[in-house]
Amino acid sequence: xxxxxxxxxxxxxxxxxxxxxxxxxxxxxxxxxxxxxxxxxxxxxxxxxxxxxxxxxxxxxxxxxxxxxxxxxxxxxxxxxxxxxxxxxxxxxxxxxxxxxxxxxxxxxxxxxxxxxxxxxxxxxxxxxxxxxxxxxxxxxxx
Numbered sequence: 001x002x003x004x005x006x007x008x009x010x011x012x013x014x015x016x017x018x019x020x021x022x023x024x025x026x027x028x029x030x031x032x033x034x035x036x037x038x039x040x041x042x043x044x045x046x047x048x049x050x051x052x053x054x055x056x057x058x059x060x061x062x063x064x065x066x067x068x069x070x071x072x073x074x075x076x077x078x079x080x081x082x083x084x085x086x087x088x089x090x091x092x093x094x095x096x097x098x099x100x101x102x103x104x105x106x107x108x109x110x111x112x113x114x115x116x117x118x119x120x121x122x123x124x125x126x127x128x129x130x131x132x133x134x135x136x137x138x139x140x141x142x143x
Contacts, residue, residue: 003045008108010035011052015085056092063091070131082117083124090129102133
């Protein structure tokens, strides 16, 4: 598993726990430290994980608006916690993080969904992020 894939997985798990435990933003740093200690004690790219989590939190309302707009059949709170937080990281990377190519953001989100989500999660994540990508202005598209 690549460092960045593991980093995204840790970020998703931390956001999952934050979401599951009542969305208390004060808990995120503690949760993230526990994720590193318990699941990746040798991991050395803490900065990437922290940037993904903090970037997602900074733009959370905008990100959730994108999810609501493009997952038209699913109200945000009815999307599984796993899928919702994979989408949050995916939208953050797709729209707000210029360091991540669009296709990488989408493919990574799909792979994490296949691992942690339901049988249909990969297709769902692909559909939502793919629709967002198609609607992005040509001048803002990242290749």
